[in-house]
Amino acid sequence: xxxxxxxxxxxxxxxxxxxxxxxxxxxxxxxxxxxxxxxxxxxxxxxxxxxxxxxxxxxxxxxxxxxxxxxxxxxxxxxxxxxxxxxxxxxxxxxxxxxxxxxxxxxxxxxxxxxxxxxxxxxxxxxxxxxxxxxxxxxxxxxxxxxxxxxxxxxxxxxxxxxxxxxxxxxxxxxxxxxxxxxxxxxxx
Amino acid sequence: xxxxxxxxxxxxxxxxxxxxxxxxxxxxxxxxxxxxxxxxxxxxxxxxxxxxxxxxxxxxxxxxxxxxxxxxxxxxxxxxxxxxxxxxxxxxxxxxxxxxxxxxxxxxxxxxxxxxxxxxxxxxxxxxxxxxxxxxxxxxxxxxxxxxxxxxxxxxxxxxxxxxxxxxxxxxxxxxxxxxxxxxxxxxxxxxxxxxxxxxxxxxxxxxxxxxxxxxxxxxxxxxxxxxxxxxxxxxxxxxxxxxxxxxxxxxxxxxxxxxxxxxxxxxxxxxxxxxxxxxxxxxxxxxxxxxxxxxxxxxxxxxxxxxxxxxxxxxxxxxxxxxxxxxxxxxxxxxxxxxxxxxxxxxxxxxxxxxxxxxxxxxxxxxxxxxxxxxxxxxxxxxxxxxxxxxxxxxxxxxxxxxxxxxxxxxxxxxxxxxxxxxxxxxxxxxxxxxxxxxxxxxxxxxxxxxxxxxxxxxxxxxxxxxxxxxxxxxxxxxxxxxxxxxxxxxxxxxxxxxxxxxxxxxxxxxxxxxxxxxxxxxxxxxxxxxxxxxxxxxxxxxxxxxxxxxxxxxxxxxxxxxxxxxxxxxxxxxx
Ligand SMILES: Cc1ncc(C[n+]2csc(CCOP(=O)(O)OP(=O)(O)O)c2C)c(N)n1
Numbered sequence: 001x002x003x004x005x006x007x008x009x010x011x012x013x014x015x016x017x018x019x020x021x022x023x024x025x026x027x028x029x030x031x032x033x034x035x036x037x038x039x040x041x042x043x044x045x046x047x048x049x050x051x052x053x054x055x056x057x058x059x060x061x062x063x064x065x066x067x068x069x070x071x072x073x074x075x076x077x078x079x080x081x082x083x084x085x086x087x088x089x090x091x092x093x094x095x096x097x098x099x100x101x102x103x104x105x106x107x108x109x110x111x112x113x114x115x116x117x118x119x120x121x122x123x124x125x126x127x128x129x130x131x132x133x134x135x136x137x138x139x140x141x142x143x144x145x146x147x148x149x150x151x152x153x154x155x156x157x158x159x160x161x162x163x164x165x166x167x168x169x170x171x172x173x174x175x176x177x178x179x180x181x182x183x184x185x186x187x188x189x
Numbered sequence: 190x191x192x193x194x195x196x197x198x199x200x201x202x203x204x205x206x207x208x209x210x211x212x213x214x215x216x217x218x219x220x221x222x223x224x225x226x227x228x229x230x231x232x233x234x235x236x237x238x239x240x241x242x243x244x245x246x247x248x249x250x251x252x253x254x255x256x257x258x259x260x261x262x263x264x265x266x267x268x269x270x271x272x273x274x275x276x277x278x279x280x281x282x283x284x285x286x287x288x289x290x291x292x293x294x295x296x297x298x299x300x301x302x303x304x305x306x307x308x309x310x311x312x313x314x315x316x317x318x319x320x321x322x323x324x325x326x327x328x329x330x331x332x333x334x335x336x337x338x339x340x341x342x343x344x345x346x347x348x349x350x351x352x353x354x355x356x357x358x359x360x361x362x363x364x365x366x367x368x369x370x371x372x373x374x375x376x377x378x379x380x381x382x383x384x385x386x387x388x389x390x391x392x393x394x395x396x397x398x399x400x401x402x403x404x405x406x407x408x409x410x411x412x413x414x415x416x417x418x419x420x421x422x423x424x425x426x427x428x429x430x431x432x433x434x435x436x437x438x439x440x441x442x443x444x445x446x447x448x449x450x451x452x453x454x455x456x457x458x459x460x461x462x463x464x465x466x467x468x469x470x471x472x473x474x475x476x477x478x479x480x481x482x483x484x485x486x487x488x489x490x491x492x493x494x495x496x497x498x499x500x501x502x503x504x505x506x507x508x509x510x511x512x513x514x515x516x517x518x519x520x521x522x523x524x525x526x527x528x529x530x531x532x533x534x535x536x537x538x539x540x541x542x543x544x545x546x547x548x549x550x551x552x553x554x555x556x557x558x559x560x561x562x563x564x565x566x567x568x569x570x571x572x573x574x575x576x577x578x579x580x581x582x583x584x585x586x587x588x589x590x591x592x593x594x595x596x597x598x599x600x601x602x603x604x605x606x607x608x609x610x611x612x613x614x615x616x617x618x619x620x621x622x623x624x625x626x627x628x629x630x631x632x633x634x635x636x637x638x639x640x641x642x643x644x645x646x647x648x649x650x651x652x653x654x655x656x657x658x659x660x661x662x663x664x665x666x667x668x669x670x671x672x673x674x675x676x677x678x679x680x681x682x683x684x685x686x687x688x689x690x691x692x693x694x695x696x697x698x699x700x701x702x703x704x705x706x707x708x709x710x711x712x713x714x715x716x717x718x719x720x721x722x723x724x725x726x727x728x729x730x731x732x733x734x735x736x737x738x739x740x741x742x743x744x745x746x747x748x749x750x751x752x753x754x755x756x757x758x759x760x761x762x763x764x765x766x
Pocket of ligand 1: 241601603
């Protein structure tokens, strides 16, 4: 069985680091894994999507409509945009942060209201104020690791395994903040 | 040992293990990380060239001199380096010579969706195509071997999903290789007609040899699952097909996409009820199969456009629909890429928009000057075209039009192919104004150094091209350096230079806000005395937004660059620590 995890957010939010931590953790568990990343143009504040798939043998690195077991969303609107990708019975873990896209800023479109509630009508969604937790950990940039922490809790991979990969993936300078961020996410009730 | 590697990092690893000595490339998504990863291997000489043609030629020289060499580029970079490549096909290779080209189906970061396989056929150069990171490494090593064995350059074709996906790779050690001897050989290395006529014969013989090799090589594999349906595919499309169709079909997976294996295709198709060709972009394999008399199903079921998905393949072959899923019940606003908060280009475009100028644009982060609300860029064709196309516009529409016209071009793009356009303006008595957007880095592709930054790919200090002196030496007497965040002064400079009856260059100098050396502090805040004139909204800064209550600045996104403070006519925006 292949597990499919989709990470969505806004360019610059650190989704790449999240997918790398996730990828490195699952290989240490002995799985075959593929991580599909986005580089270049769309990183400039656009919607970004990365896919992490693992299992006995993974062929396609991308995740299709109705196939994601978990969607890790760094921003509300991006969670909503990714909704069709969620597998029936899957879970969205969503940062409650809102970031206005340019069409909203210019007044050409409106930011939808009550996104969390709307998603919850059809699907399971865990809201997380990751920005607040990241701030508590000491750096708002650690939103990504907070969310990884929340997700880690729902897997059968041991806490220590995650900590080990964070240690080997994150630059030493930011290690303490990130370990704290992971712990805050992991222990969210 | 197995490691999780990006396709691009695996290509770099393969080249390293194969003993590559010289790598010269120009950045371009999705190929950039190959050369960045090579730079981490101290044994390899590695550089950013000013453009792809130069990069290819450096690799060519190294190969002739006896070293294994490589040059990497995005698909459109292959257009720029096509000239030497076509002739290198005649010369062949001394040390193994690999050109690594990354296509971008779906145009994640590109201005077109061209299929580089056509170049392989046109230039008569063998092309390999991996489908995951392990193959990226293995095929790169194979490419060096085959290049030396068959005396030919070899293309390695990648695509965005292969380049930018990570998968597991078995790592080995580097095999150090002695330089091959360099021997003067005018008949082989000097391509003038008398010699080239003879070399063309060699090329055609090599083509026949490689056609035979294509039928025998293990790069092309048949996977027989006992089905009556066959799929011929390559690269990432193989992975999508396998995910979609599993062991319900037979596969012919082509690892070598030029020349194609006629006999192997015939053997594969024999006795099958239906054969599908599944390939992104153009029907290259499909047309070849048809030319061999094999009946295949291709573009009548599959699109020429964009990336494929397993779901699309399932639908086309088995008629299966998408799995059950939820949909939002309203329109979701798009989130297109935007210039970052603090981007120096924002000041330039604000002024150009205010002055209502026609802007001959180019390729880089500043192409985003075409996006609302700035919507200031009029044209974007290819790297360098901003300068030369503006001369054409001015020659077509005359002097008055030229006084409302500017070109904008980044520092890296100016080095890449803007200089020759400027020479044309001076030489042919144009009076254009060219604005070089000097943000001290190659921004779009993720911060590569270039000849104007003063550093090499390995961050060693080096000579820095002096843009002012360069433009002056070309013959431009009016060269002005201005800060695009000093809006008042910048506006005056632009007005003055477009009015001049001779060529002029404005160097808009302010570093990229994402550079570590740039340290803006605090955040901007809109005071309660705001008169809601919304001039600041015209900047298109992602940190500034409005609702019923007025205009606000998002402290999480603002980096304190202060451009909005300069633009507010009533002094209502201030900086907070
Ligand atoms: C022939 C070709 N090579 C490479 C690219 C990829 N590419 C697009 S813009 C760019 C460089 C942009 O740098 P610069 O001109 O300094 O502008 P900035 O992005 O920093 O504003 C590159 C390498 C391309 N589009 N075409």
